[in-house]
Amino acid sequence: MSVEGIIDRIFADAQEEAGSIIHGAEKEAGALEKEGMREADEYFERRKSQLDEHYRREKERAVLNKRLDQRKNMLQARQKWMDRAFSDAFEKLTGQPLEEYKGLVIKLITKVSRTNDEEVIFGKKGDAKFFERIVAELNKKTKGKYSLSKKRGDFPWGFILKKEKVEINMSIDSLFTYKRTELERKVWEIFNAG
Secondary structure, three states: OOHHHHHHHHHHHHHHHHHHHHHHHHHHHHHHHHHHHHHHHHHHHHHHHHHHHHHHHHHHHHHHHHHHHHHHHHHHHHHHHHHHHHHHHHHHHHOOOHHHHHHHHHHHHHHHOOOOOOEEEEOOOOOHHHHHHHHHHHHHHHOOOOEEOOOOOOOOOOEEEEEOOEEEEOOHHHHHHHHHHHHHHHHHHHHHHO
């Protein structure tokens, strides 16, 4: 074979080898491109799913926050209403005429007294003569032996019954503190039933 033939043969083999390499590289590049596209699609779907989940959680959080704000506002309005109702009741009781006050006090003492001979400590509402009349009427009505305390309680309305170390506090402050919790619970039950 001539030198030219050998060169042509080497050149042909090189071209064939180059074509084979190029074809393999193109095939590998196609596979890499497909793999890259598949990975890109997976990444896109994964990120889309993460973003969808993130926005879904954000939306749920926003809805829950709005509901909590509405509930808080409603509870504040109810609490203001409750405070106003108790304040009005407190004012009504402390401002009632003395004769109504006397009748209510006699009923309460009769109801809570255990021995019908306790010392009665009245609050600030009324004067000594008024209290003497209450105790006299109470003793007559119950055939009891109640006594009027010389000291006055530091509360605007009501009384304390005292026998030795036992005291029954029926002052307005005590009644409102004690009964408010119970009444609020009942009112909340009514509010929440509707």
